[in-house]
Amino acid sequence: MSRPRGTVPENDLLSVDRDALRPLAERMRPRTLDEMVGQRRLLAPRSALRRAVESGRVHSMILWGPxxxxxxxxxxxLAKYAHADFRAISAVLSGLPEVRQVLAEAAQRFAQGQRTVLFVDEVHRFNKxxxxxxxxxxxxGTIVFVGATTENPSFELNSALLSRCRVHVMEAVSPDDIQQSLKQALADEERGLGGRGLRVADESLAQIARAADGDVRRGLTxxxxxxxxxxxxxxxxxxxxLAQVLADRTRRFDKGGEQFYDQISALHKSVRSSNPDAAVYWLARMLDGGCDPHYLARRLTRMAVEDIGLADPRAQQMAIEAWDTYDRLGSPEGDLALAQLAIYLASTAKSNAAYNAYNAARRDVREYGTQDVPLHLRNAPTRLMKQLGYSKGYQYDHDSEGGIALDQTGFPDAMGERVYYEPVERGLEVKLKEKLDRLRAAREKARGDAGVSGDET
Structure with missing residues (x-):
């Protein structure tokens, strides 16, 4: 009986080269330190880590990088140069029972004089x-521990583990280095794509390298x-x-990790530094990465309050309107409202005087505790309250000369007068500063004439 066309005999299947079934990125994995691309700082010829690896004197470490x-x-x-057994587990897939089993096996090998390099991928996903x-x-020394993480170890790993490991920071691989890795794969006939007669222009390779976004594995894929x-x-x-392969590619972005907070920090600081070009760039980066636009609208509104404040009160209103516009239009039309807001916030006058004033007032609230409201500022809706002195001595400002009762304090007696709000000489606050400087000087003089004393800070 003849076998159906297109099928492979069972014994022929056993002879299929298993390496050919592995992805290109796995087949092209570097076999020596010299074959690694990128990480020039960490693996420089005379660097401490390279000398340790090449000598086989490896130490427990955390590898932090994208x-x-x-x-x-x-x-x-590390395991190859140290002639150690290599074991790998993933914190995403492994639980404590599997961890204990791997550690028990490592202890047995250690008793026989064999070291184990235990690689824990995504180590930050393990709990304490x-x-x-x-x-x-x-x-x-039962294991040489190597933990890999894309998150900041200071936040994600406990201090006991960090104290026993050295943290090595690894960087995203440059497009030039990724392009070199692609060329190696095209030329390698043993593990790569060599011998297939493939033709590709250097500019096309450069385009793939840029699309890889710092990820060698992604570039090879x-x-x-x-x-x-x-x-x-x-x-x-x-x-x-290439247009088919690179369609709808995404950039690296972690909606809850350090990269996310680094980028929102960059956006905020670009606004504060009056750099609209940088501000709109970071906004575009975050939108491109899938950040919730409502989160960005909220943060931009905070910038309007915290960093612009009364130097340009229009900024806060613009922030609310841009937020409302996004709610009405959604993406992508509403994205433009957020971009316009970011550009305006970065371009206009800045002041954190109100922000500082509020924080100073909060410090006094904590320091002085629950102070009584001065009698003259209290409401007196009943006869008893009036008999107790509530509202006694209060001066109705509209009836005072200039519309302000200058010798009337607004603070608890134990505190005396305080100065929290100090306008900057930018934007609208220039005029506010001129007015408040005159008013505060007049109040001080009025209190002096009336023999009123008090601390002023």
Whole structure:
């Protein structure tokens, strides 16, 4: 009986090269430190880490860096150079029972004189109890612990684990380095795409490298997809092929991680520095990454209050209107309202005088506690209250000369007069400062004439 066309005999399946089934990014994983791309600072020829790895004297460490920068590869190389057994677990997929099993196996190998490099991917996803499970094994040397994280270890890892590991910061790989990695994959006939007759222009490789956004693995994956499409088009990776491969690509953005807070910080500080070009860039970056526009509208409104304040009261109203416009239009039309707001906030006069005044008042509230309201400022709706002196001595400002009762205090007796709000000489606050300076001087003189004393800060 003949077998159906297109099927492969079962024994032939066993002879299929398993390496060919692995993704290009996995096949091209560097086998030596010299093959690694990027990380020139960390792995420079005379750097401390490189000398430690090459000598086999590896230490427990945390590798902190963005996706695709080489954390897993470096962990594999640590084990290779140290002639140690390599074990890898993922904090996303593994629980405490699996961790304990891996540690028990490492202890057995240690008793036989064999070291274990334990690589824990996404280590920040382990809770405190799970992180603590590694501590005695790191101390005894049972394992060389290598944790990989995309999040700031200071926030995500407990201090006990950090104290036993050295943190190495890894950087996103540059487009030039990624392009070099793509060329290596195209030339390598053993592990890469060499020998397939693929043709691709340098500019197309540069385009793939830029689209990889600092992630070597992503760049190689895009190249592999492009190569598969090109094999049906006479082996040339054309601009049309790239258009299909690179459509709808996304940039790196973590909606809840450090990268998110770094970018909102950059937006806020660009507004504060009166740099509208930088402000609209960071706004576009966050919108492009999928940040909730309502969050951005809220933060921009805060900037209007905190950093612009009374130097330009229109800014707060514009912020509310831009927020309302986004609610009415949604994306992408409403995005323009947020961009317009960011540009205006960055361009207009700045003042944090009201912000500072409020914080100073809050400090006095905490320091002086619950102070009684002075009698002359109290309301007196009943006869008893009037008999007790409520509202006695209050001067109705509209009946005073100039519309202000200058010798009347507004503070509790124990505090005396205070100065919280100090306008800056920018925007509308220039006029507010001129008025308040005259008014405060007149009040001080009036209190002096009336023999009123009090602290003023």
């Amino acid at each position: 996706p695709g920068c080489g954390k897993t590869t470096l962990a594999l190389l 109890t799970q992180q603590d499970a590694f501590l005695p094994h790191i101390e005894r 895009l190249l592999e997809i492009a190569a598969e499409l090109a094999e049906g088009e006479d082996g040339e990776i054309t601009t049309a092929t």
